[in-house]
Amino acid sequence: MLQPAALSGLHATLISLLGAERVSSAQSVRAHHGHDESAHPDALPDLVVFPQTTAEVQAIVRACLDHRVPMVPFGAGSSVEGHTLAIHGGVCVDLSRMNRIVAIHPEDMTATVEAGVTRLRLNEELRHTGLFFPIDPGADATLGGMASTRASGTNAVRYGTMRENVLALTAVLPNGEILHAGTRARKSSAGYDLVRLLVGAEGTLGIITEVTVRLYGQPETVASAVVGFETVAGAVDTVIQAIQCGLPVARAEMLDALTLRAVNRYSHTDYPEVPTLFLEFHGSESGVKEQAETMQMLAQANGAGPFAWSTLPEARSRLWQARHTAYFAGLQLVPGCRCMATDVCVPISRLSECIEATYADLRAEGVEAPLFGHVGDGNFHLMLLVRPGSEADLARAKAINHRLVERALAMEGTCTGEHGIGIGKQRYLAREAGEAGIGAMQAIKQALDPLNLMNPGKVFALPVEES
Amino acid sequence: MLQPAALSGLHATLISLLGAERVSSAQSVRAHHGHDESAHPDALPDLVVFPQTTAEVQAIVRACLDHRVPMVPFGAGSSVEGHTLAIHGGVCVDLSRMNRIVAIHPEDMTATVEAGVTRLRLNEELRHTGLFFPIDPGADATLGGMASTRASGTNAVRYGTMRENVLALTAVLPNGEILHAGTRARKSSAGYDLVRLLVGAEGTLGIITEVTVRLYGQPETVASAVVGFETVAGAVDTVIQAIQCGLPVARAEMLDALTLRAVNRYSHTDYPEVPTLFLEFHGSESGVKEQAETMQMLAQANGAGPFAWSTLPEARSRLWQARHTAYFAGLQLVPGCRCMATDVCVPISRLSECIEATYADLRAEGVEAPLFGHVGDGNFHLMLLVRPGSEADLARAKAINHRLVERALAMEGTCTGEHGIGIGKQRYLAREAGEAGIGAMQAIKQALDPLNLMNPGKVFALPVEES
Numbered sequence: 001m002l003q004p005a006a007l008s009g010l011h012a013t014l015i016s017l018l019g020a021e022r023v024s025s026a027q028s029v030r031a032h033h034g035h036d037e038s039a040h041p042d043a044l045p046d047l048v049v050f051p052q053t054t055a056e057v058q059a060i061v062r063a064c065l066d067h068r069v070p071m072v073p074f075g076a077g078s079s080v081e082g083h084t085l086a087i088h089g090g091v092c093v094d095l096s097r098m099n100r101i102v103a104i105h106p107e108d109m110t111a112t113v114e115a116g117v118t119r120l121r122l123n124e125e126l127r128h129t130g131l132f133f134p135i136d137p138g139a140d141a142t143l144g145g146m147a148s149t150r151a152s153g154t155n156a157v158r159y160g161t162m163r164e165n166v167l168a169l170t171a172v173l174p175n176g177e178i179l180h181a182g183t184r185a186r187k188s189s190a191g192y193d194l195v196r197l198l199v200g201a202e203g204t205l206g207i208i209t210e211v212t213v214r215l216y217g218q219p220e221t222v223a224s225a226v227v228g229f230e231t232v233a234g235a236v237d238t239v240i241q242a243i244q245c246g247l248p249v250a251r252a253e254m255l256d257a258l259t260l261r262a263v264n265r266y267s268h269t270d271y272p273e274v275p276t277l278f279l280e281f282h283g284s285e286s287g288v289k290e291q292a293e294t295m296q297m298l299a300q301a302n303g304a305g306p307f308a309w310s311t312l313p314e315a316r317s318r319l320w321q322a323r324h325t326a327y328f329a330g331l332q333l334v335p336g337c338r339c340m341a342t343d344v345c346v347p348i349s350r351l352s353e354c355i356e357a358t359y360a361d362l363r364a365e366g367v368e369a370p371l372f373g374h375v376g377d378g379n380f381h382l383m384l385l386v387r388p389g390s391e392a393d394l395a396r397a398k399a400i401n402h403r404l405v406e407r408a409l410a411m412e413g414t415c416t417g418e419h420g421i422g423i424g425k426q427r428y429l430a431r432e433a434g435e436a437g438i439g440a441m442q443a444i445k446q447a448l449d450p451l452n453l454m455n456p457g458k459v460f461a462l463p464v465e466e467s
Numbered sequence: 468m469l470q471p472a473a474l475s476g477l478h479a480t481l482i483s484l485l486g487a488e489r490v491s492s493a494q495s496v497r498a499h500h501g502h503d504e505s506a507h508p509d510a511l512p513d514l515v516v517f518p519q520t521t522a523e524v525q526a527i528v529r530a531c532l533d534h535r536v537p538m539v540p541f542g543a544g545s546s547v548e549g550h551t552l553a554i555h556g557g558v559c560v561d562l563s564r565m566n567r568i569v570a571i572h573p574e575d576m577t578a579t580v581e582a583g584v585t586r587l588r589l590n591e592e593l594r595h596t597g598l599f600f601p602i603d604p605g606a607d608a609t610l611g612g613m614a615s616t617r618a619s620g621t622n623a624v625r626y627g628t629m630r631e632n633v634l635a636l637t638a639v640l641p642n643g644e645i646l647h648a649g650t651r652a653r654k655s656s657a658g659y660d661l662v663r664l665l666v667g668a669e670g671t672l673g674i675i676t677e678v679t680v681r682l683y684g685q686p687e688t689v690a691s692a693v694v695g696f697e698t699v700a701g702a703v704d705t706v707i708q709a710i711q712c713g714l715p716v717a718r719a720e721m722l723d724a725l726t727l728r729a730v731n732r733y734s735h736t737d738y739p740e741v742p743t744l745f746l747e748f749h750g751s752e753s754g755v756k757e758q759a760e761t762m763q764m765l766a767q768a769n770g771a772g773p774f775a776w777s778t779l780p781e782a783r784s785r786l787w788q789a790r791h792t793a794y795f796a797g798l799q800l801v802p803g804c805r806c807m808a809t810d811v812c813v814p815i816s817r818l819s820e821c822i823e824a825t826y827a828d829l830r831a832e833g834v835e836a837p838l839f840g841h842v843g844d845g846n847f848h849l850m851l852l853v854r855p856g857s858e859a860d861l862a863r864a865k866a867i868n869h870r871l872v873e874r875a876l877a878m879e880g881t882c883t884g885e886h887g888i889g890i891g892k893q894r895y896l897a898r899e900a901g902e903a904g905i906g907a908m909q910a911i912k913q914a915l916d917p918l919n920l921m922n923p924g925k926v927f928a929l930p931v932e933e934s
Contacts, residue, residue: 107711107816150656161654163663164631177903185812186844187628188881189617189667191888191896191926192908196630196663200656217713244574246684287754345652349574377653414655421658429658436644440915441659447914448907459658 007046010067010091014049017059022050022097033074033084033092037139039338039386039394040082040423045072045092052097054170054178054209061207062176064091070453070464073203075145076118078137080341081422083149083202087457088464093207095144101125102210110167110184112212115144131215134159137418138324144208149420150200154323157243157376158250158282159216161418166199170210174449184212197444202420203455205448219250219282223292224316225309227299228274232256232359232371233352234302235275239375240348241298247291251280252376253323259330259370263322266329271322272305277375278323279309280316323372330370330383337385340397340424344408345379345417354411355380358404365396379417405431421459429460474513477534477558481516484526489517489564500541500551500559504606506805506853506861507549507890512539512559519564521637521645521676528674529643531558537920537931540670542612543585545604547808548889550616550669554924555931560674562611568592569677577634577651579679582611598682601626604885605791611675616887617667621790624710624843625717625749626683628885633666637677641916651679664911669887670922672915686717686749690759691783692776694766695741699723699826699838700819701769702742706842707815708765714758718747719843720790726797726837730789733796738789739772744842745790746776747783790839797837797850804852807864807891811875812846812884821878822847825871832863846884872898888926896927 014023024030025047034044046069051057064071070090077084086092098114099121105111106129113122118140122133135146137153145151147169152161159165168182181194198206229235232254239252255263260273277299281291288311296307310316331339346354355371362369362382373380382404384397405415405428415428430438442460445452451465481490491497492514501511513536518524531538537557544551553559565581566588572578573596580589585607589600602613604620612618614636619628626632635649648661665672696702699721706719722730727740744766748758755778763774777783798806813821822838829836829849840847849871851864872882872895882888882895897905909927912919918932 108814179903183881184814184879185881189883189885189887190881193663196660347575347651412651414650414652414657416656420656436646443914447910
């Protein structure tokens with residue numbers, strides 16, 4: 001798509017800016033950056049650059065603008081909707097070397113980090129402060145990537161998502177200007193909320209280079225619990241009732257029987273293969289005990305088996321290790337398969353009904369698919385497994401996902417709770433946001449990026465004014 | 468400014484849409500809508516309309532577009548930065564008759580209401596559900612107005628601001644389209660965050676006609692407390708330390724000695740006239756007791772006097788009644804005066820220092836001004852009293868506010884924690900957001916409202932393409 005002349009001119013400019021060792025056109029580097037965790041086909045960038053400062057990102061953006069070449073920001077490559085695939089070619093801006101901790105302010109409970117810092121790294125740095133950063137999407141994603149996709153994960157039920165936890169950010173806008181949006185103050189009414197506009201914009205409105213996030217006190221006591229149920233509805237209703245009565249559960253994950261079977265095989269665990277809740281409670285010793293006991297009572301009223309809870313760190317890490325491998329475990333159910341992950345989120349009162357209708361659809365299709373999710377938020381994932389090269393599997397997965405999204409929207413929910421739109425959910429965004437919403441989003445995109453060079457083809461497809 | 472022909476044509480159109488009794492050009496009605504709680508001079512709209520549905524608002528917007536006449540949304544008129552003043556004339560869209568409770572979903576802890584519903588009315592409607600809506604800016608503002616200015620107030624330290632608590636909204640965009648943004652799901656990664664873009668846009672990007680907000684369980688027990696200190700720093704540091712150690716205080720207001728003097732005179736109370744904290748705790752009976760005792764311990768370590776706490780509803784309502792009258796009480800210190808209210812918010816670690824430097828500035832100027840605020844958020848207000856007709860007072864107030872804002876920005880804070888930009892803080896928004904930020908905001912405004920007819924002259928001054 002790109003004209004070779006534009007690219008070779010740009011290549012030379014980028015080398016003059018960054019030095020040859022931080023500009024790559026090597027096939028292996030391009031291939032690594034043109035692949036993600038999604039079922040979307042690979043799409044390689046023409047070049048990959050490795051900036052180390054916001055000023056370098058600015059210089060890269062200006063060079064790409066001059067040459068009218070698309071740019072795709074890249075963090076850890078862990079997104080699952082094709083956000084980092086270079087579907088219009090161009091330059092992949094890999095931010096992983098922007099990994100400095102800029103400032104930790106324990107007294108204000110904030111941390112400012114470069115976009116390439118990962119969540120595990122940040123938490124390591126925080127360990128001695130008594131604080132932690134809660135958002136945990138499973139993968140060891142970068143903070144910049146998590147902000148760009150408005151990520152959340154297992155802790156969101158208590159601590160919110162990136163939407164609530166990014167206080168400020170630095171980004172290079174599509175016009176090459178450096179934006180500092182937000183402040184370290186806990187609240188502000190100063191003008192349009194550019195922080196929350198960039199958070200979740202999937203790199204289409206600018207490249208985030210730095211974020212300031214909220215931190216939380218490490219809880220005095222952490223308890224984890226596992227409890228199996230006769231039915232998925234029993235597990236889900238237990239969590240919903242806990243939320244409704246104000247129990248501040250920190251994590252509430254539901255894994256269905258098939259997911260447990262996959263996890264047991266993959267991780268050599270022996271969880272009973274029934275619908276199961278993985279839970280975590282944060283608080284004082286007595287507070288955690290009270291929470292666990294209340295949850296146990298609710299679980300028993302909803303047909304639970306034995307309720308095992310513990311404050312031992314090993315029990316806790318074994319549990320979340322198993323939970324975080326659920327995706328990879330699920331993939332092993334069908335050798336060589338790829339996965340189409342669904343991601344609807346509905347008002348919590350509709351969650352049981354939404355899941356039940358989804359199972360009915362799966363049964364009607366004769367499809368088995370692991371189902372698990374962040375039930376306290378009303379968000380769950382179905383792993384629709386697609387056998388290698390099977391067009392029939394792919395078509396069936398798309399049809400199931402389509403019906404699932406329609407079901408969620410009819411229940412006043414959203415087509416994506418935390419994965420984002422990327423390439424895969426654009427038609428559903430159009431359904432969900434409506435003409436006025438899509439029109440407003442596109443007007444904003446065109447105002448800030450008239451050439452459509454910032455991660456083009458993501459969120460929505462607009463013409464690209466490339467060279 | 469407006470051509471009489473445009474106005475009379477529009478007037479006739481509006482009467483045909485709404486009937487004569489809901490379109491007013493009466494001087495008294497225009498005067499009521501051209502005045503607010505700020506020190507800014509009155510600015511009357513040419514017409515005032517009273518729509519009852521979103522469809523009517525849409526018809527009004529289309530008519531104003533056709534005639535190129537500015538529109539100013541109006542809720543309770545309680546804003547303090549001139550948001551509702553019709554500085555370019557035009558049509559004031561009074562939403563107070565859009566006051567239906569659309570839906571309350573106790574099981575999802577959400578409520579959907581029309582924009583003209585006030586916060587007290589919503590809480591009355593919620594009483595039987597065991598839930599409540601916490602955001603409390605003092606005035607009985609409308610939910611639409613609170614969303615538009617990103618309001619917060621005394622409960623924000625625990626429950627967040629309108630930014631965190633609006634899940635979805637309906638608005639008529641400047642092009643006359645009806646936008647439904649957000650869903651009732653607790654989280655979403657679906658495209659640009661139009662909800663948070665409209666929240667805090669001060670009516671410049673559309674007229675909000677409906678909002679869906681989060682609700683919270685009414686706490687089992689509520690305790691209120693009053694405690695006086697030798698110094699403002701002692702009071703502030705007590706709250707900051709409580710926040711830092713994770714104490715979930717629900718309200719933490721500091722009133723300085725002068726504010727207490729004004730309150731005592733106005734409300735016939737007898738609070739000791741020293742820097743004082745008004746506190747509230749929410750939780751279980753034992754939880755509230757634990758919180759109050761921890762706070763008492765911190766207070767005593769910071770030089771507090773007696774710590775009086777109570778779970779009696781009367782004690783609580785007396786306290787917040789006194790707090791909410793602080794503004795009006797302050798105004799009585801100088802008969803006939805107007806008030807320039809400051810509104811900076813800084814990272815909590817800098818709050819004591821910011822307040823101390825502000826007092827030093829006041830002393831140097833020989834000015835007395837009540838100071839109070841939401842210290843748990845780092846947000847405080849200085850009431851700069853301006854004697855009637857005194858240019859010198861006004862100039863001095865502006866200079867003090869200017870230095871205060873510069874001080875807050877230097878401390879990584881914001882020029883407005885909760886009042887908004889309106890007319891009064893535009894130069895500070897430019898300082899705070901920087902050229903790139905203001906440029907991006909204006910590009911968005913121009914993209915969505917190219918004629919600049921939606922509340923023109925608020926947030927920033929752009930040319931108005933009126934008839």
